[in-house]
Amino acid sequence: MTILLDLVVAWLVLGLAGLLRSHRIGWVAYTLFPAGALVALGIAAVGFSALTNGFVVERAVLPLGLPDLPFHVRLDALSGCFLLLLGAVGAGISVFAAGYFRVGEGTAPGLLCLQYHTFLASMAMVILADDAYLFMVAWETMALSSYFLVTTQHRIPEIQSAGFLYLLIAHVGALALLLCFGVLHGGSWLMTFDAMRGATLSPAWAGVAFGLALFGFGAKAGLVPLHVWLPEAHPAAPSPVSAMMSGLMLKVAIYGLLRVSFDLLHDGPWWWGMLTLVLGLGTGLFGAVFAAVQTDMKRLLAYSSIENIGLIVAAIGLAMLAYAFDMRLLAALALAAALLHTFNHALFKSLLFLATGSVLHATHERSLGKLGGLIRRMPWVATLALIGTLALAGLPPLNGFVSEWLLLQAFLTTPSIPHAFINMIVPLGAAVVVLTAALAGYVMVKFYGVVFLGQPREPSLMQAQDAGWLERIGLAWLALGCILIGVFPQAALDLVAAVTRTLVGSEVQRGPAPWWIAPVARMQASYSGLWLLLGMAGVIAVMFVLVRRMYHGRMRRTPPWNCGYPALTPRMQDTAEGFGQPIRHMFGPFFRMQRELPAPDDLAPRYRIQIDDRFWHGLYLPLARATGWLADALSVFQRGRLAIYLLYSFLTLIVLLVFVL
């Protein structure tokens, strides 16, 4: 525990050291960020050991905080799991960031370094916190430091407003969490999590606490309808920061949800699980459909994050549902799927966000309509991004498939729940999961195809440079994680087994080998990523040799088939809008579309389509208008004359006196 706290302090010290010579990129980027990556590895190692050496819970009371309200920290399997995630993924992002940040892009590198490492340290503290006070302090530090990171280029108005929206929703969520902890202590007024675990709440109050937690953590994780900040804030932030927010901060929210709903609250009724499941599924489908119609590569990834968070939350909901019916194995299976998908999403989404960063630096373009063909100019980034793309599309033998496979297995086992209504509903949930996963494949083909394949849509792309070696190492580290979890799924399941054991009191069946999973029973279902990979590699090798040996490998280069037209130009390629068109057509009611079509006699025809979120116009703008209207109404009291304010004070005193007497 002391090592862990030292490491967190080391992050803060590294951050402060950035201020010493804040404009020296050599100092900040080539010394402090790699050192931060080393610290992250240390944290991952501590998390790993907490997971592997079982059920030892370490606690400590820090000599910090208010006089009679010291900070409590605690390291158990769940925190260990998320620390491992934070450290392992954070290390990759830090190495990439070392090669990414430059002078002259908004905030000075030294200050950025401070914000960056504060952000990391605060996430570690959220995971370690064992009382509501430290939890909220760390949570708010996390929100604020990430706000400053998002608004690195704070002179651009869009980024300002994106940052404001993020801050607003973060605080609405934090308020809900504060209220949630206020309910959880159950009248004892003790803020430690131990007291909350022991508190007895009436079912109604427990429901209120759960609802508040779902709202608060959902706002941070991006559950519909609280998702609106994600597609604004992720594109606004520099790419390593987007990667940290999407890959790590959303996972911290998932951690909070797990901590409150499985650890602090227990024995919830089944409708909690049902509510979570339905919210998760809705979020997943919503995110996937919206991701398919985006034309900005980082917005596309942001919506895809919403989708993946939806799947994770749906798995958590399924686990809660099963746990409510005391089906431990099923609960463990769903929870393992949720945890594994949390890891997987952190790996591949960070990888892709970082890859967009490299693309952004090489081309200064974020719009999909102006990219293309980068696989030839940036082979390193393109190859590593391909791994992330395939993983995110949920294809075997990479990691995304493993968690989806586990989730589907969990859904398949649910009809044994002794409740007819749930039995009817849950298979439909499986259908939604499958549809979402298949849409993710569509989205990823669009993303990769438009950015890296085809011909460059702008002449400037011909000068694009591949990423530097630090960036390549960062990307390769994350891609390696994607491959390892995919090929050795049982090893990953072993890691999360300690968590499922502490939270739901059971773990999934061990598979026969580290590369072979059989979570329910060997005869029922098993999957081995390694064998699948070897099998495919074997067939490829055999076919390659056969074709070369029996025939030949002769080849010549020709221009592509042009259907008889005089010339093919890059502008004739399918665009991102075009690729999203079938989805717009099929899921029309999801969107709020504004079309501008050219008239037949237009000399400069212009086709424009704008797609908006219905929640924005249906929920947020009316809410904002109502707030404005309320403020106007209350401004009647603001007269600007001293005498009237004195009258208000007098009246208040009178009213209070009436109450007291």
Add this chain to the structure above:
Amino acid sequence: MNAFAFLGQLAGVVLVVALAPVLAGWVAQCRAWLQNRSAPPLLQPYRSVRKLFRKDAALATYASPLFRAAPYVVFAAMAMAAAIIPSVTTDLPMARVADAIALVGLFATARVFIALAAMDIGSVFGSMGARREMMIGFLAEPALLMVLFNVFLMFGSTALPTVVEGSLSMSGLVLHPSLAFAGVAFVMVLLAENARIPIDNPGTHLEVTMIHEAMVLEYSARHLALIEWASWLKLLNYACIGFALFVPWGIAPHKAGPLVLLLAVALLVIKLAVAGAVLAVIETVSAKLRIFRAPEFLSMAFLLAVLGLLVHLLLQS
């Protein structure tokens, strides 16, 4: 995993891979007869593959390594799928490596690779075909999984050999209403996924209506041969999945003797002949749908499969 079972597995895959062009030739032959044309020989696909292997590959100037790797990946995915599906026997060591959900994943891998390769050249038709193929794919994939779920729920396993053994051990001909729904849905998915007529036309030469052909427009010689072979293999794989789910009779159980295995091969050929003829009839009597009717077609398949699932759960409770 003993060596004998492994060898048997290998032999099964080689058999299926070798048989795939015959099925394609047979369907083409039946179609020609039904349409009053003179039919190409049964072994025509072999001849065209040999011709393609001999030719020099003409590769578009922009083509990246991904474009050249994709045919091999697609072929490998289909061959792996053939190793998982119990077409002749249920004694498949590979079926423990990947169950039917992984099978759907393998099909998805093949689809994503071929779509990416189509987008690689940056020609107009390639990316249009990729977009359409992915659209068909994301609609067909859930429908296929829902069909599989129907059967999984019945036999409590996602491993196809276990499913087959379960349904073989059921005494007598029991009609499951849910399987009827699932069967219809499966045929619809099969048509869509294999670029067959209501959705796509394998024999078309009109670029605007193409899906599969538009994607492989840039391929030539050995790459095209591999892709074509993989698509024939895909059709055969789908047919074998259908047999395993709905008409498993004749598939040799665990530890069967050589005679039973031979009988199983013979029965497989007969089943394939019947299925190929039925496919040709379906293709002949139906007209190609507009591309925007395809979602309706596939969502109908999806709904039928979900309906089957609900019927199963209703009857069970």
